[in-house]
Amino acid sequence: MIAAGVGLLLAVAPQAMAEPTPMPKPSPKGERQISAADPVRQTRPPQPTAPMTKLTTPPEPVIPDPRRNVPASIFTTFDAKQKADAARVSSYLSSLSTLVGNFVQVGPDGSKLTGDFYIMKPGKVRFEYDNPSPISMIADGQSLVVRDRKLATQDVYPLSQTPLRYLLSDKIDLLRDTNVVAISSDDLYISIIIEEKNAVIGTSRLMLMLGVKDGQLKQWTVTDPQGYDTTVAIYNLDTSRRPDPTMFKIDYTDYSTPPG
Template sequence: MAAQPLQLLPPKPVAAKPAAPRLVLPPPRPANLGVPRTAAADAPAVQPASSSAAASTAASAPESAQPAATPAKAKGTAPATQEEAIERLNTYLNSFATLQGNFIQFAANGRRLEGRIYIQRPGKMRFEYEPPTTTEVISDGTSVAVRDKRLATQDIYSIGQTPLKFLVRERMDLAREGTLKGASIDGDILSVRLEDRSTLGGTSKITLKFDLVANELRQWIVIDPQGYETSVSLYNLDTRRRPDPKNFVIDYQRTL
């Protein structure tokens, strides 16, 4: 299904572009995650039950034993304007003070990384990568440390130089966060595009993908000033548990 742009201003004439493919969201936890490709390929496929057999069984059951009809899951109403789309995402981002969950990251070179993300507003965030990756990214509310335990390095940046500062704002307003480039809807996924000129090295392009049905942020995509793209998909999100404060401590005096 082609994305339908929600226009804030009359669009400038542009050359026709092919429709973007629908975003594929990560499963809650794939059964073969981390299993070698050969092992996953050799696993027996699960065959669905015959639809005709299921229908016959249902028909023969007494009426009292028939399961009650399950109402269809109500879908979120699609925003009608770009302003409404931005407000929908703002409302979600401002609805929680803490968040933790799993992420799957794809770098520009195709490398896949996994781990846990922890957020505590304002300003605190941690990306904890699963082995064999030895990198940690920690924000303590003022600075961001990128630490590599294997190489014994630690680089410190101002939080304002990072493209993901929007995740840890105390109060979020996407219309004021960088330059708003537009919004579109593809199926149940709302995409909001931003440009941030304050990031280290130049302008970063950021796309946020929000599930209108689940009412959750599903993915962000960052294209850095050098043109390299990194995407991060989120799942198993929890906004009720408070992360351990130790997750957000940067040891500035530590010699790695």
């Protein structure tokens, strides 16, 4: 179930399917870098030190209505307010250089996983799932790996084939750089849905939700081509702390890509 939730979060195309490789061995004893090469790491990097009010209870993610209809026309047009909302979201995403916080992930079956995440743009992210989950996800700007400490494996995906690339882009104009098919807002959230079509596997979607009052990213939902949703809500956000760049290193040194 854990692996399924992560897989739906990625929603990759067939040509981007992962190549399973054995997990690299731990770094030599005494080395202080935090690296993806350490499969048995139990401690997390230091938490953000910037003064903020910490939530002791994770927020309850907003789960999209599975019966919702999303316009699929490539000729979708938006009014002035919708364009302004898209510009606001684009400006916010482009303004971020680092982001650290906690997350709650809800899978298609309603199961929940929690953990911490660390973003350094462009292209770098690390998701650390709380115990008992053995999963972590690391992107180094080019590739994204899903590591399983229990199985001692890591699956490698091109970052360019995952929805996370939109969140990790240095600068982005959603209406120009993506296929936005819906923009809506209410008293609480601005919601934007991005659609991607693939001739082989079908259509996947990414829905971003930002708070109307504070303008901060609250959650995203990935819908896979089969229509299953995985929602990730984030909280305790800190934009002032710069994560250690070594957190985003992936060790490919001893493992070549399998042929085929």
